[in-house]
Amino acid sequence: MFGEDExxxxxxxxxxxxxxxxxxLSDGRRQISAFHLPGxxxxxxxxxxxxxxxxxxxxxxxxxxxxxxxxxxxxxxxRVARKLWAITARELTHAEDHMLRLGRKSAMEKVAAxxxxxxxxxxxxxxxxxxxxxxxxxxxxxxxxxxxxxxLSQLQAKGILGLSGARQIALRNRQHLRNMDA
Amino acid sequence: MFGEDExxxxxxxxxxxxxxxxxxLSDGRRQISAFHLPGxxxxxxxxxxxxxxxxxxxxxxxxxxxxxxxxxxxxxxxRVARKLWAITARELTHAEDHMLRLGRKSAMEKVAAxxxxxxxxxxxxxxxxxxxxxxxxxxxxxxxxxxxxxxLSQLQAKGILGLSGARQIALRNRQHLRNMDA
DNA sequence: CGCCGGATTGATCAGTTTCAAGGCATGTGG
DNA sequence: CCACATGCCTTGAAACTGATCAATCCGGCG
Numbered sequence: 001m002f003g004e005d006e007x008x009x010x011x012x013x014x015x016x017x018x019x020x021x022x023x024x025l026s027d028g029r030r031q032i033s034a035f036h037l038p039g040x041x042x043x044x045x046x047x048x049x050x051x052x053x054x055x056x057x058x059x060x061x062x063x064x065x066x067x068x069x070x071x072x073x074x075x076x077x078x079r080v081a082r083k084l085w086a087i088t089a090r091e092l093t094h095a096e097d098h099m100l101r102l103g104r105k106s107a108m109e110k111v112a113a114x115x116x117x118x119x120x121x122x123x124x125x126x127x128x129x130x131x132x133x134x135x136x137x138x139x140x141x142x143x144x145x146x147x148x149x150x151x152l153s154q155l156q157a158k159g160i161l162g163l164s165g166a167r168q169i170a171l172r173n174r175q176h177l178r179n180m181d182a
Numbered sequence: 183m184f185g186e187d188e189x190x191x192x193x194x195x196x197x198x199x200x201x202x203x204x205x206x207l208s209d210g211r212r213q214i215s216a217f218h219l220p221g222x223x224x225x226x227x228x229x230x231x232x233x234x235x236x237x238x239x240x241x242x243x244x245x246x247x248x249x250x251x252x253x254x255x256x257x258x259x260x261r262v263a264r265k266l267w268a269i270t271a272r273e274l275t276h277a278e279d280h281m282l283r284l285g286r287k288s289a290m291e292k293v294a295a296x297x298x299x300x301x302x303x304x305x306x307x308x309x310x311x312x313x314x315x316x317x318x319x320x321x322x323x324x325x326x327x328x329x330x331x332x333x334l335s336q337l338q339a340k341g342i343l344g345l346s347g348a349r350q351i352a353l354r355n356r357q358h359l360r361n362m363d364a
Numbered sequence: 365c366g367c368c369g370g371a372t373t374g375a376t377c378a379g380t381t382t383c384a385a386g387g388c389a390t391g392t393g394g
Numbered sequence: 395c396c397a398c399a400t401g402c403c404t405t406g407a408a409a410c411t412g413a414t415c416a417a418t419c420c421g422g423c424g
Contacts, residue, residue: 023281025286025364026364029286029287029364030286031281031282031286033278033281045271046268046271046272047275051275052278074260074263074264075260078256078257078258078263081256081263081267082263085228085263085267085270088274089228089270090228091274092277093229093233095274095277096205096215096233096234096277098281099205099213099215099281099284100205100213102285103284103323104211104212104213104321104324105207105211106379106380107380133402133403134404141285142284142285144380144381144382145402145403146381146382146403146404146405147381149403149405150404152404153404153405165388165389166388166402166403166404182207182208182209288412289411315370315371316371317370325412326413326414327371328412328413328414329411329412331371331372331373332372332412335372347421348371348372348421
């Protein structure tokens with residue numbers, strides 16, 4: 001969709017599907033900053049270029065808005081300016097919460113937090129349909145895909161969740177997850 | 183200075199000294215989100231309350247600006263609105279960089295990145311005068327204070343830096359640090 | 365001079381990663 | 395329609411990094 005440090009010509013809104021935004025180290029290590037789901041805006045920059053790369057992780061449709069037209073509107077309409085600020089502030093809130101997870105939580109706590117986040121953000125059908133693979137979850141949480149898999153297996157063994165295929169998850173005990181989320 | 187979830191009545195600018203902003207878990211684990219040095223603005227919220235706590239870590243003077251007056255100015259002056267957005271965007275950039283460190287870097291890489299950050303941001307006197315203790319550095323990098331101390335000792339043993347007292351650090355080989363920063 | 369908080373260093377431990385093997389579902393070509 | 399290839403996931407065992415526990419050490423200050 002776009003790469004790190006590319007000029008930020010457009011702002012994107014997810015209409016359907018899912019997008020990951022991430023940074024890479026030279027040796028291939030990857031940190032996924034956020035998953036963007038339908039309704040989310042991403043790729044908005046106050047500066048000139050994107051500071052994260054973005055890729056669709058399933059079939060996805062997005063709406064593009066020219067950055068220049070937003071800048072122009074913000075110059076005349078205070079509400080637009082306020083909205084742009086609010087979008088960035090919301091991303092910052094998420095980043096601050098995520099830093100706490102990355103820096104100070106155990107693998108199990110990270111996975112619990114991830115499940116609760118997805119449960120909150122994905123359509124409430126009673127079954128979470130994850131759009132991303134285990135490696136993506138690991139790169140989001142600062143874990144290996146094996147550790148993510150093991151954590152999920154443990155939660156299943158304890159009856160806290162049910163797996164129907166790797167990507168369909170039923171939360172059976174949200175309160176227990178919240179407790180481990182600390 | 184202020185606590186997590188307190189109403190955000192003021193915005194702060196550091197005039198001298200240093201401030202840490204952080205989040206706490208119920209069991210006392212702490213993640214420091216950023217250190218704020220002279221010239222930095224902190225405590226600016228698009229929402230109603232602070233999402234981080236803030237404390238001075240040395241003798242510090244700050245300038246307070248009423249949030250309501252900024253909001254008012256932003257309503258009439260587009261440049262003020264743009265400036266508020268830019269401040270938040272800058273914090274987001276830092277947070278995104280820091281997530282990569284927290285999630286994907288080794289202890290030594292984190293410490294190297296920290297030293298380079300401080301070298302860049304503190305007055306260039308040839309000797310970095312750290313305002314924070316080892317525990318603060320650890321809570322910023324997602325490490326224990328012992329690991330921070332050991333990493334610094336190793337860097338000293340390799341001649342990459344010189345310690346004069348625990349908080350005065352001379353970088354003798356910045357390029358080497360940049361290499362380990364990946 | 366002696367105290368005290370912060371820092372260093374050492375030894376051991378635990379959690380996560382790494383390396384490796386195998387399983388399960390999906391899709392494709394014979 | 396089945397056999398097999400492929401990608402993703404799970405599971406196991408061993409190795410390693412960083413945490414924990416514990417004992418000094420150092421420097422500033424009363």
